[in-house]
Amino acid sequence: MSNFIIIGTQWGDEGKGKIVDLLSKYADFVVRFQGGNNAGHTLIVNDMQFISHLIPSGILQNKICIIGNGMVVDPKVLLKELETLSNIGVEVGPHNLIISEKAHIIMPYHKKIDIAREKMKGDNKIGTTGRGIGPAYEDKASRNGVRFVELLDKEYFRKKITEILKEKNFYLSNYFSSETLSAEDVIDQYSNYADILAPYISNISVVLHNAIKDGKNILFEGAQGTHLDIDHGTYPFVTSSNILAGNACCGAGIGPTEITGVIGIVKAYTTRVGEGPFPSELFDETGNKIQENGAEFGATTGRKRRCGWLDAVMLRNAVRLNGTTGLVVTKLDVLYGLESINICTKYSCNGKIVHDFPASIKDLSVCKPIYETMPGWTEDISEMKKIEDLPQNALNYIKRIEQLAGTPVQMISVGPERDQTITIHNPFKS
Numbered sequence: 068m069s070n071f072i073i074i075g076t077q078w079g080d081e082g083k084g085k086i087v088d089l090l091s092k093y094a095d096f097v098v099r100f101q102g103g104n105n106a107g108h109t110l111i112v113n114d115m116q117f118i119s120h121l122i123p124s125g126i127l128q129n130k131i132c133i134i135g136n137g138m139v140v141d142p143k144v145l146l147k148e149l150e151t152l153s154n155i156g157v158e159v160g161p162h163n164l165i166i167s168e169k170a171h172i173i174m175p176y177h178k179k180i181d182i183a184r185e186k187m188k189g190d191n192k193i194g195t196t197g198r199g200i201g202p203a204y205e206d207k208a209s210r211n212g213v214r215f216v217e218l219l220d221k222e223y224f225r226k227k228i229t230e231i232l233k234e235k236n237f238y239l240s241n242y243f244s245s246e247t248l249s250a251e252d253v254i255d256q257y258s259n260y261a262d263i264l265a266p267y268i269s270n271i272s273v274v275l276h277n278a279i280k281d282g283k284n285i286l287f288e289g290a291q292g293t294h295l296d297i298d299h300g301t302y303p304f305v306t307s308s309n310i311l312a313g314n315a316c317c318g319a320g321i322g323p324t325e326i327t328g329v330i331g332i333v334k335a336y337t338t339r340v341g342e343g344p345f346p347s348e349l350f351d352e353t354g355n356k357i358q359e360n361g362a363e364f365g366a367t368t369g370r371k372r373r374c375g376w377l378d379a380v381m382l383r384n385a386v387r388l389n390g391t392t393g394l395v396v397t398k399l400d401v402l403y404g405l406e407s408i409n410i411c412t413k414y415s416c417n418g419k420i421v422h423d424f425p426a427s428i429k430d431l432s433v434c435k436p437i438y439e440t441m442p443g444w445t446e447d448i449s450e451m452k453k454i455e456d457l458p459q460n461a462l463n464y465i466k467r468i469e470q471l472a473g474t475p476v477q478m479i480s481v482g483p484e485r486d487q488t489i490t491i492h493n494p495f496k497s
Contacts, residue, residue, distance in 0.1 A: 069093075069327045069495050070285040072312040075292030076385035078301075078339040079106060080365070080372060081332040082397035082480055087124040087288045089478075089485060090330075093495035095283035096275065097125025100135040100318030101308040102290035103173060103203065104144045105196040117155065121145050123288055126152065126159060133271050136169035137308065137318020139203040140215075141178075142260035161266040167320070168216040168268050172257075174228075175248055176235040177202040183243040195341075204307035215268045218261045225254050272320025279325055284495060287315040293385040294424075301428060304343025312389040328392035328494060331474070333382055335399045335464075338372040340365045344431040347375035347411040361401040376409040376438065379471040384424040386472050393477040393494060396465060400481040405443040408464060411436035412471060441467065449482045454491050 071090070075081045091097050104120035121144060123132040134140060145166075152159050177199030185195055195201060206212040211231065217224055229250050236247035278285060289310050294300045296310040308314070312329040316322060336357055339345045349357070354374045357363070363372035385391065402408055414421040414434035425431045444458040451457055457465075457479075469476050479489040 068279060068282045068284065069497070070279070070287070070325055071327055071494055072287040072289070072315045072329045072389075074289045074310070074312050074329060074331055074385075074389050074391070076331040076333045076382055076389070076391070076394075077292045077337055077378075078294050078343075078345075079291035080338050080340065080363075081292060081334045082395075083288060083290075083332045084119065084124045085397070085480060085483065085485070085488075086330070086332055086395050086478065087286060088127055089488060090286055090493075090495065091125035091128040091130050093284060093493070094125060094130055094286040096131045096133060096278055096285045097123040097128075098133040098135055098271075098275070098285060098287045098315075098319050099123045099138060100287055100289060100315045101137040101310060102306065103139040103198060103200045104141050105198045105200045105306065106290035117151070120148060122148050122152070122159070122164065125286065125288075126157060126164070129158070129163065131162075132164050133274070133319070134164070134166045134170055135271060135319040136167035137314060138167075139171045139173050139200055139207070139308075140166070141173040141198065142257065142264060146260070146263065164267055165269050165271055165274060166215055166264065166267045167271040168219075169214055169320075171203055171207045171212045171214055172218060173199045173203045174213060174231075174257075175253055176232065176239065177206070179239055179245060179248070180235070180243075183239070183245050187243065201307040215264070218257060219265055219268065221258055221261065224257070224261070228254055228257075275319060275321050279321070287319060289315070293388060294381060296388075299384075299388050301343045301431060302426075304341070304428070312391075329389050330393050330395060330477070330494060331385060331389060331391035332395050332397060333377075333385075333468070333472075334397050335377060335402055336361075337375045337378050337381070338363050339375075340370050340372050344428060344434075345373055345375060346380075346414060346431065346434045347378045347409075347436045348373050349375045353405070356405075357401060360403075361398055376411055376436070377468070378411045378436070379468075380411060380414060380422065380424055382468070382472050386474050391472075391474050393492070394468070394472060394474050395478040395480065396468060396476055397480040399461065399465075399479055400447075400449045400487075402443060402464075403447055403449075404445060408441050408443050409436075409438040410441065410467065410471065412439050413437045439467075449487060451481060452486075452489060454479070454489055457489070 416434040444460040
């Protein structure tokens, strides 16, 4: 039995989807434990691209996939994903997709409030996707949310939505001057979702407990990245859930003693979508080249990603916060052709040298990266299959990442396809 958590170490978009897809081969269950459809995992299999927003990436490996109680789920988006998978020949049903009865549901008013808030904030906006994720988590915390177990109780659901909409419609109308929602329309729409999704809904804690007891392998996948965590990220420019590995247990209903290890995914450079400080961001031709070569556009929003050099201060922070036992470096091929490569090893902040990631956004916003420069490589590495095939300068770069992070690199991705991966150590084969 081996149970691993895959976590992003930066601001998301590290290439977690591909690695989950690869390692799903060795797992029996794949569990998504937080977030919603504000994140997307882009997978390329047999030259075919699929972007998963809710269903765990392991579905393409025909594994049993679980949507955890730590998630917030838009049923409309989920049903669209089921339809898309069916259209490309991937069989999905209650036999291989289970939804936690305790997962919270994104309602239409969540999305309306999310969009209205961002519009009202103007230049001070957070940069949310407008998918209703934050407002759904707010209602969860204020004990005013709707879970799938309530969705299945139609009488209770009708009563609850009727009461909730009195408050939400007042808020939408009087504060945002926005259109209100019809309780009957919402109840009818979501009652239809309940009829379709009822066979998928179960107690996932019991399912996973029995799987562990039977010696099954489980892979837990997080969305976004460490520095978008609601507690430990660049607050307030963060998501609305806990992304760290520790939340895999809460978000799936298992104990921490069941976890074997934590795999951190780190892009060979750094990217960020949306607002917020970014110390190693590049505003020159090198940044444009990385953005272009890496096809850095958000999988969910299509927004152009901001690009910069690898930030080892961030990486060390993520390794510590997640208890990372191994790293996967992705998109190493994107750095091909650069004469030199920089790694940010520390910051200069208000006249002081800073080695640890600041909590204050005000401080982080004025931090300047202090770089260590390494020679690049001119060889195309995208078809290389073994670690010893890599040019010496690329090997030196990987070794330096290991030294700065204090964690071994277990895999290296040199392209988007499954077979464009160099495996140094498969964690499931320990």
